[in-house]
Amino acid sequence: MSFSPASPEASSASHPLAPYGWDEGWEAEFTPYAAQGLLPGRVVRVDRGQCDVVTPGGTVRADTEFVVPRDPLKVVCTGDWVAVDPGGDPRYVRTLLPRRTAFVRSTSSKRSEGQILAANVDHAIIAVPLAVELDLGRIERFLALAWESGAQPLVVLTKADLVPDATGLSYLVDDVETTAPGVQVLAVSAATGEGVDVLSAVVSGSTSVLLGISGAGKSTLANALLGEDVMEVQATREVDGKGRHTTTTRNLLVLPGGGVLIDTPGLRGVGLWDAGQGVGQVFAEIEELAEECRFHDCAHGSEPGCAVLAALEDGSLPERRLESYRKLLRENQRIVAKTDARLRAEIRRDWRLKGAEGRAAMEAKRGRIR
Known part of the structure; x- marks a missing residue:
C-alpha cells in the first residue's frame, strides 16, 4: 500500500523521529504544541531533574522543572514523548504527551508510592537467567506488572548455553510456559547467538523494555540485540549467580532492525502497584x-x-x-x-x-x- 506525500501516514513515516516510534497518532497529539512553536521529542535518558531528548534536529539536554508534578507517576520518564523548547540555554520540557502504556512498580512495601520505570512500551521483555534455579514466583510477579502496564509480556530465558542438554532446556521452557499463560517464552544465549534472531524479529519495529534482576544478563542481551557492545557488562558471582548493577540509568537505544530498546538497571525488589x-x-x-x-x-x-x-x-x-x-x-x-x-x-x-x-x-x- 502506498501513500501520497501529503498523507499523515507518509508524513509520520518520513519524520526524523520515525526510528524512535513517531507515528500519525503522536503527530496528532502534538498538533497543538506545534502551533506554539515547540519541538517534539522522545526522552532517551533521565538524570536528576534533567533529561536527554532526541528531537528532529538531534539530541538535546532539557530541564524538567516545568513538569514536576505531585504525583510521582507523572514525572518525566525514559520513553516519554514530550514537547520541548526550540532553543535557549537551558532548554525546558514543557509538557508530556499522554502515555499509551506505563510500567509501574511499588517503591517499597511500606510506602504508598509507585515508581514508573518506562513509558510507551509495546513489549516488556522479562529476562530470567538459567544460570540459577528458576524462581517461578518472581516471574509471575514481573508478569503481573507487565500485563498491568498495557504492554505485551515476553519471557526470555537467558544464558541457555549453560544448560547441559536440550531435554533439560525443554523442561525449563515448559515450566515457564505453564507459569506464563498467553506469553511467548524464548530460550536465548547471547554467547552462542541461539534465539537472538527470533527475539530480534519479535521486537522489531516496536518499543521494548528489558527487565530483570541483577545478573540476569540484560546488558549482554541488549548488546546482542544492538549488534555492538554498547552496554557495559560485568561477571556474575559464581556462588549465587547475582551480579552488580552494570546499568545505572534507563537508556533508550535504537535497534538496527527497527524499533527501540529501553535497558534498565537490575531490580532488587519488584513490588506490585495496583496490578x-x-x-x-x-x-x-x-x-x-x-x-x-x-x-x-x-x-x-x-x-x-x-x-x-x-x-x-x-x-x-x-x-x-x-x-x-x-x-x-x-x-x-x-x-x-x-x-x-x-x-x-x-x-x-x-x-x-x-x-x-x-x-x-x-x-x-x-x-x-x-
Missing part, C-alpha cells in the same frame, strides 16, 4: 475456575462447591500456583488500600466480621466443652 488486572491475567486459569464456584464471592478457602479447591484436589491446579495467586492478591490489596480510603474501610469491616465469627465459634466451642 489487580495483571494478577488476574497471570493466573487466568484460576480466575476461570473461580467463575464456576457456587458462591460468587468464594474465597477458595473451605467453601462448599469451590471449583478452585476441586481442581487443587484432583491435581489439575498445582498448589504452588494457588499460593502464589493468593500472595500476590493480598500484596496488591494492601498497596491499593494505602491510597484508597473506601477499600481500607472495606478491609477493616471484613476483619471485624471475621473476628466476630471467630469469637462466636470459640464461645460455642467452650459451651460444648462445659
